[in-house]
Each structure stands twice: as structure tokens, then as C-alpha cells.
Amino acid sequence: MTNSRWADEWMRAWRSLPDTAGANPWVAMLDHFTQSHPATYEQSFSAALDRLTEQSRAFLDLGHKLASSESGGWQASVFEYLDETADRLRDPSTAARAFGGLSPLDYWQQFAGRGEEPTSRQQTPVAQLEALLRMPGVGITREHQEMLQELSRLWLGYEQAYGEYAAFCIETARQSVDRLRERLKTEFGDGDGPSSIRALYNAWVACSEEVYAERVATADYMKLHGRLVNALMAYRRQVGKIMDEWANAANLPTREEVDALHHKLKDARQALQETRRELRALEARVGETPRRKPEKRSTGKNATKKKATKKKATKKKGAKKKGAKKASGKKTSSRRKSARKK
């Protein structure tokens, strides 16, 4: 059976199930399907599939709530949903998830690796690194204590910046809800309303993008963004220093050492490239050196005398050369000599 028919089969089965009041059959179907069809796809598709599943779940959740609303008329059901969303955004325990993975906060969390919120003091990042430094053979020292104190301070700084960013995202979502409410009233008034769930969803995305674009193009956001990134980097840098301490104690290469090696390698490479450039330039210059023209040979009476004189001179020169070779122990050619002169 193809998956498209599976949806119809699922709905038939759903209707026969007892006690499903309030549950969302579409989300249940999607969850059941994804859990019962693992790893049948090309591995490189998995991230896209996850995103498809997550956003489909959010869409189906929206659609089911509207379809099962007992309020009369589209305005009642839609605005009831928007009111519930606005309430979730006001509640700190539900605000971050009010938009179901459709928030810049989620992308930041993915990069920053926030992980689970610590539920006890032993689980805080500082406590975990403290445990690392207390390992036998490492042993916590006064320097380590100072590093941990600095880490605590930086962690608090990051928590504060993150809190500000989360508040910004939640306020953006709240304003998006208000913008959508106004848009629907303006566009549809008491008329027929959006043509479909998809049309409503698209309008919501458009309003969210509008509000977001207005708010992230300000000087205030520029500073908030800077504080968030800089606070996380400062905290991570301190973590790196502590990890290097631990690695050093364990006789493992540290980041500092490896970076120094890479630096030396790069410097050596640069020197090699420079040498190659100079060599090419020299080769080009040697190639430009004009050849010495061969001496004209004369014919006739004086040619023999000249030849004999030349022979003597050549012999003398050869003797001089030998003497010079013996003295320096180096071989040189007349061509190289004349090239050097130039």
C-alpha cells in the first residue's frame, strides 16, 4: 500500500478507536508513521525529513484545532486560536515552544548546543567541568579554581544575554499574532475569511516575517545580537582553556600546541612559495641572458699564425683555470661567470 492511501486507512482506523476525544488524529498518524518507518530513506535526506515532519506536525496541529473548534464562524475559531497562542506566549514555561519550532530561538539553540536545562547543581556546565578537573591525576589547583570562577561569571553573562534574546523572540511572536489579527480584520472583515488553512498559515508566516524584519533591522537588535554571540564565545573560550589544562595534565596535545604547529607549517609553506617565486624569477632572468656570439674564423696566411697564437692563449687560460679550480675546489663555467657579471 502506498503511503498516500495509508492516510485514508489510518482515518478509518482512528474512528474506530475508543477515547480519542481531544487527540489530534493527524499528528498521531504522522507520529505513528515516522516511528514505524525508520531508516528507509537515503541517509543524507534525514535532516530534510526531520524538518518536513516537524513543520507538518505544526501545520496539522493548527488545522485540527481550527477544524474541531466549536466556536461559530471562522472569526471565532481563528481568533480563539490566536488568543490561545498569545496566552502561551505570555507564559514563560510555554512561550519558547508556542510556535512549534518556528522560531529563531530554535536555530540559536541548535548552534549553541544548549542541551537540557540543568535540573540540579551537579548538572550545571561549571559543575561538570569542576568534576573533570578533580579527576585523579589532574587535581584541582588554585589556578583551576580561578578558571572555574571566571567560567561561572561568563556562564552567568551568557545566561543573561540568552534571556534577553529569548524575550526578543517571544515579543516578536506576540507582535506577529497581533499583526495577523489586524490583517485578517482588515482583509476579510465580516466576509468569508481565509480560503483555507494553508492560506491562513501563509498569512501568519508573512506577518511574522514583516514584524521580524522590522525588529532585527534596529540598532538595539544589532547590540543584542552582538552581546549574545560575544557572551557565548567568551564562555566557550574559557571552556577551551580549561579543557587544555586537562589535556595538558593527561599528556595530550592541547589546542594551543596544535595551532602553533599549524602556524609553523603555514609559515614554512609561505617561505617555500616565496622561494619558488624567486626561483622562477631567476630562471626567467637566465633565459633572457644573450648567448655569446662564436668568434669568426679567418682563412688565409695569417689564419694559421692566429690559430697557433690562440692555441697558446687557450692553453695558458686552461692552466690558469686549473690553478684556480685547485685553489677554490669549485667548478665554474665561463657562461655562469659572464651571467653573474651581468
Added chain:
Amino acid sequence: MSDSRFDPETLSGELRDFARKLGAGFDSLKDMPPLAPGVTPRDAVYSEDKLTLYHYRSRSGKQPAGAAPVLIVYALVNRPYMMDLEENRSLIRSLLGKGLDVYLIDWGYPDRSDRFLTLDDYINDYMDRCVDAVLSRHGADRLNLLGVCQGGSFSLCYAAMHSDKVGNLITMVTPVDFHTADNLLSLWAREVDVDLLVDTLGNVPGELLNATFLTLKPFQLMGRKYVDMVDALADAQSARSFMLMEKWIFDSPDQAGEAFRDFVKIFFQGNGFVQGTARIGGRAVDLKNVTMPVLNIYATRDHLVPPDASRALRGLVGTGDYTELPFDGGHIGIYVSGKSQKTVPPAIAEWLSARA
């Protein structure tokens, strides 16, 4: 007053249709083989470290006789197979079809050993040696340079510092003025301590850049796109096209730390081209030295490189032969849309032909 479009039965019907499409979409994906982007045959003609210089073969197998070579310089932040994505969506194939002889620099995937590569290394070393390799193959003194996005910024720097080797320069969706009012990336970068960032991270992860690009339009790019995906998965071809784009979007190389530091400080924060403060490897980069003909192509609905950021080039270059070509589309549509295949390669070929 009628509520028939928004009644429970109609809405339930819409959800059932959506669920059916979703199921059919999972079927399409299940049957899809692994994706291998890049459709035009090519040969690796030079390589160094992570870099490979490719020469593309035309369909006929014959290289255009006498055509001055075109060297494409892509950005570091994404993979260049965007320019040769599919059969009917390949800017490279279209350029070959117009008789051009095409080369491309693939920068590869930097790793920790590339941590200390600078912009000087990329532009005055790697790029220069690729240019020399192409010139040597053709026995030529000059080539045509085509820079894309950040690769366009690199090409501008190169043309300003090595104008003797560049016959014609084409820039596509290239940021020049990084401080236009609508440049969000630049605005967000202003208060970031990039020294702290690079000193902490070393190479800058591709995931960080991805997240930053996606947060330019988070609700569209990470929300609606995936709800619309059920429509894209409706048939095998559109499903494959969607997944190829998806592969490219998330296939972001890490950035060599020092090169990233240079680029952010010189351009995003310092706006080096406009302020005249850009220096690469100690050499000043003055766009007044760009005296060869320039074709500047920009996308009118580009949210990554706003049109004004590209158009600023007009007032900065020293050439008297400057042409602008607006493309009605976005930053990515300019390479992959059907419309772009019909307009951009012919325009490039015609412009080059007039300056051969």
C-alpha cells in the same frame, strides 16, 4: 454571510489532502537514489591543498577555438555545484552552449590545517596560481574573470591587484557596499567581536553561517518552505530538484579562521571597497585600478546581497566600460531558475563577444 470555506468539514478535507500528499511525498523520497549534483563533464586540470581547478567539457567534446577562457570564482561559504545543479538548471552548461570555454575554482572543504589561511593566501596565491594555470594552457596573457557573490568580491580584489591578467570582469550578485541600510548581515556583524569568535572557534563552522543565513527569513526558510515541500514532493522530478537545493543549502564548508576574520573586518565591518581601506596581504585594493570592462549582474529581489550593495560598484571602478544587468529574481534564482538560463548566459556571451 457564508462560512463554507472555513467550516469543519472543508477544513478536515484539506487536512486529509495534506496527509495524502505527505504520504505520497514519503514514497517519493523512499524511492529516490542518493543525489549527485553536477551534470557537466569536467576535468581537474590543477590542484593544490584542498583546491581543484576544473575545466568543463562542452557537449560536442570540442573546445571553442580561440575563445578567451572564462574563470569562475565562487564564494567560500557555499559549494560551487549550484552553478551546475541539474540538466536544465546549469549556468555552466548554458555558458558552454554559448561557445564559452569555462573553468571553475572549487575551494574544497577547509579543515583545521587550513586554520591560518588568509585572504591573501586565497586571492594572491591560490587564485593567482589558478589564473596562471589557465593562461598557461591557453598561451594567453589575459582571461575573463566571473566572480559570484563573495567570489565576486575576491575577483574585484584580484582585478585591482593583477589587472594585467584580467581582460574582462563579470560580477554576479556581488557585495561591494556592505553598509547599505538593508544589509542585515552586515548590520548584525557590526557588534560581533570577530577576533574573539575566530580565536575561540578556530575555523568558523558552516552550521553557524547556515543558521545566520536562515535567520534572515526564519519563518519562510525554516517553516513555510517545509509545508510547501509536500507539493514539491508530488512528482519525482520536482522532488529531486527540491532535495538537490536542500543538499546545497546545508552543504556549507567551514571557513578558514583567518580568512573569515579578514573578510568580516575588511568588508562587513570596515566596508573596505567604499572606504578605500581594503588591504590584502599588505597591498591596497583600489577599485580605481579595475580598468578592464566590467559587467555587473545583480538580482532585484536579493535578500542576501541587496541590489544597492552591488550597484555601488559603478561609482568605484576606474573603467569607462561599465555595464549593469538587473535580473528579476533572488540570490539563488539567478543561477537555477529557468528564467535565468534564458537571459543570463546569452547576456554574458554577447557582452564578452563584443569585447573579444
